[in-house]
Each structure stands twice: as structure tokens, then as C-alpha cells.
Amino acid sequence: MTWKQNGIKHDTKNNRVRLSKGANHKEHPKAWEYILIEYETHPGVTVENLQQVRAVYDKAKERWELHLVCKDEIETPDAPGNETAGIDLGICNFAAVAYSTEQADLYPGNRLMQDGYYFPKEIAKCDDSGGERATRLHKKWSERRTHFFHSLAKHIVERCVEQEVGRINVGKLAGVREDDNGDSKNWGRHGNLDLHGWAFDRFTGILTYKAKVEGIEVVEVSERDTSKTCCVCGRKDDNQRVERGLYVCEEHDDAFNADVNGAENIRLDINNESNSESSASLDEDRSTGWLAQPGVYLYDLSSGFQPQAQVVDCKP
Ligand SMILES: [Zn+2]
Structure with a gap:
């Protein structure tokens, strides 16, 4: 049950909210009947700019709760710097991030994949797909x-602040799904986009919000050819097969982590013509070691992202 602004009267002095009853819940449609609630807040918390009140039943605690939704306007600070980072989203590595300081981070998606196998299996075991246990499993999966x-x-934004990033380029997956140029090769790369497209959109939304709080802009850029192009010499290899997660450039005889190569191409925004002058293709003096040796952060429910010694195999 949700009350919008016209059904809410907020008495900020006395910490009270008056909620109007719907016409069908009153004795008479025009009767003056309200639900009056009084709330307490933690010290230092003020409830203001109330936008919405929601009544939510907490099954575990067996009680109704009222959620007060407030609008909190924050001033966007100056960006931590002028550098650009690039993020390539995928399945095996949910995110690969390339920084201008010749550093790269990988965030394996193994936890998401494990859940993606475990929960549907458990849910299928339930006798009743709409039953209580199935509902609880769906909820738990979604919360995780x-x-x-x-x-x-949060972790990526913290790293971006350290790296003095003012702009994060993210590969634009929506474009892949929407445009009709028949470029189906992109589909294979990310697996089933129907299944994962929404996850990438969801994540990009959360990232955009968290980055904005730090004054960092998130920009979706085309990821066309970003997995086929060598981020060091700019050579495009249509037959590039990613083996053991490596991108191999025969032209200048080197091998990189394939996802880091993609992230670096996204950082350089290789499809943006105004960037072509400054892009990697002219710059073969760059060091390449970092492209093969990204930092790896493994996710743990209790401690968050922890640095890992080496790249994790892509297994569910
Ligand atoms: Zn190359």
C-alpha cells in the first residue's frame, strides 16, 4: 500500500504523519478519517521532503512497517580528477576496469553465476512455484x-576516486540489443543478453548514482569491436578467438587479458571518431604488462571485495 503526496500530511514539529484513508475504506467517501502515525528517528536524522509512505508487511517479524520515502538533495562535489576509466561488463568477469594509470581490476562474476545455478534448482524443487518457500528463495536471490x-x-567508485577519475566509460549494451545491423557476434561474447542485459542495466544505474555522489560522470559508449581490437596497436582482428581469457595480438606479438583489453578499448572510446587521433593506435610505446596482470577482487558476502592472488577460472 502506498500513499502519494496528496494523501500525506506531515507534521515535522511533532514527528507525526497523517495518512488519508482511501474512499473505499471509509464509512462515507467524504468522511474525515485518517491514520495518524507518530515516529521516532535516530539522533541526527530528520525526516523532511516526504514524497511517499509505503506500508510493507515483514513476514519474518510478522508485523507491518511504514517506510517513509524522502527526497534528499545533495550537492554534487567536484570530480576527483580528469582521468577516464573504462568498464567492460561480462559474465565470467562481471566487470573489468581499466585506468589511465596503467592499472586494471577484474571482478569475477562467479558468485552471481553460482547463485544463477543454485536458486533456480532449489526453486524448481518446490512443490508449489508460487508458494512460500519459492517466494522466499526468489527474494533471497534478488537480495544477494x-x-x-x-x-x-561502491568498490569501483572508491577506486575511481583514488585514481582521480572524472569520467567512467561503460560499454553500451543497450545499443547492441537495439540496433538492427545484424551484428550477432556481440551476442556470443556476452552470452545470453536476454538473461543478463537487465543485470547490466541495473548495475549501470546503481553505478551512475554512486559515481554522481562523488562528482564522477558515467557515460555509455559503443562497445562495437572492443573485443576484436588490440588496445595497444589498434589492429582489428575479426577472427580473434578468446582462448583461456586471453586476447592475442599477432601483429605486435603480445597477449593480454581479454576483458582488460575490452575495458581499455572502452576507456579509449575507440568508436568515437573525435578520439581516433589520440587513441592507442599511434602509441606503441605504451607498457603492456598491466594488460596481462590485472588486480583481481573476489566477492565475499561478509567482507566485500578482497584482492586475490590470481585470475579465477570461469566456472559456475
Ligand atoms: Zn596489437
């Missing part, structure tokens, strides 16, 4: 995903 997205976005 949401938690993962929030922790990941």
Missing part, C-alpha cells in the same frame, strides 16, 4: 544480487 551490485559499484 542487489547486494553484489551495490558493493561492486
Whole structure:
């Protein structure tokens, strides 16, 4: 049950909210009947700019709760710097991030994948698909995903602040799904986009919000050819097959982590023509070691993202 602003009267002095009853719940449609609630807040918390009140039943605690939704306007600070980071989203590595300081981070998606196998299996075991146990499993699965997205976005934004990033380029998956140029190769790369497209959209939304709080802009850029192009010499290889997660450039005889190569191409925004002058293709003096040796952060429900010694195999 939700009350919008016209059904809410907020008495900020006395910490009270008056909620109007719907016409069908009153003795008479025009009767003056209200639900009056009084609330207490933690010290230092003020309830203001009340937008919405929601009544939510907490099954575990067996009680109704009222959620007060407030609008909190924050001033966006100056960006931590002028650098650009690039993020490539995928299945095996949910995110690969490339920084201009020749550093890269990988965030394996193994936790998400494990859940993606475990929960549907458990839910299928339930006798009644709409039953209590199935509902509880769906809810738990969704909470775990949401938690993962929030922790990941937080970690990436913290790294971006350290790296003096003012702009994060994210590969634009929506474009892949929407445009009709028949470029189906992109589909194979990300697996089933129907299944994962929404997860990427959801994550990008959370990241955009968390980055904005730090003054960092998130920009979706085209990820066309970002997995086929060598981010060091700019050579495009249509036959590039990613083996053991490696991108191999025969042109200048080197091998990188394939997802980091993609993230670096997204950082460079190789499809943006105004960038072509400054892009990697002219710059073969760059060091390449970092492209093969990203930092790896493994997710743990209790401790968040922890640095890992090496790249994790892509297994559910
Ligand atoms: Zn190359």
C-alpha cells in the first residue's frame, strides 16, 4: 500500500504523519478519517521532503512497517580528477576496469553465476512455484544480487576516486540489443543478453548514482569491436578467438587479458571518431604488462571485495 503526496500530511514539529484513508475504506467517501502515525528517528536524522509512505508487511517479524520515502538533495562535489576509466561488463568477469594509470581490476562474476545455478534448482524443487518457500528463495536471490551490485559499484567508485577519475566509460549494451545491423557476434561474447542485459542495466544505474555522489560522470559508449581490437596497436582482428581469457595480438606479438583489453578499448572510446587521433593506435610505446596482470577482487558476502592472488577460472 502506498500513499502519494496528496494523501500525506506531515507534521515535522511533532514527528507525526497523517495518512488519508482511501474512499473505499471509509464509512462515507467524504468522511474525515485518517491514520495518524507518530515516529521516532535516530539522533541526527530528520525526516523532511516526504514524497511517499509505503506500508510493507515483514513476514519474518510478522508485523507491518511504514517506510517513509524522502527526497534528499545533495550537492554534487567536484570530480576527483580528469582521468577516464573504462568498464567492460561480462559474465565470467562481471566487470573489468581499466585506468589511465596503467592499472586494471577484474571482478569475477562467479558468485552471481553460482547463485544463477543454485536458486533456480532449489526453486524448481518446490512443490508449489508460487508458494512460500519459492517466494522466499526468489527474494533471497534478488537480495544477494542487489547486494553484489551495490558493493561492486561502491568498490569501483572508491577506486575511481583514488585514481582521480572524472569520467567512467561503460560499454553500451543497450545499443547492441537495439540496433538492427545484424551484428550477432556481440551476442556470443556476452552470452545470453536476454538473461543478463537487465543485470547490466541495473548495475549501470546503481553505478551512475554512486559515481554522481562523488562528482564522477558515467557515460555509455559503443562497445562495437572492443573485443576484436588490440588496445595497444589498434589492429582489428575479426577472427580473434578468446582462448583461456586471453586476447592475442599477432601483429605486435603480445597477449593480454581479454576483458582488460575490452575495458581499455572502452576507456579509449575507440568508436568515437573525435578520439581516433589520440587513441592507442599511434602509441606503441605504451607498457603492456598491466594488460596481462590485472588486480583481481573476489566477492565475499561478509567482507566485500578482497584482492586475490590470481585470475579465477570461469566456472559456475
Ligand atoms: Zn596489437
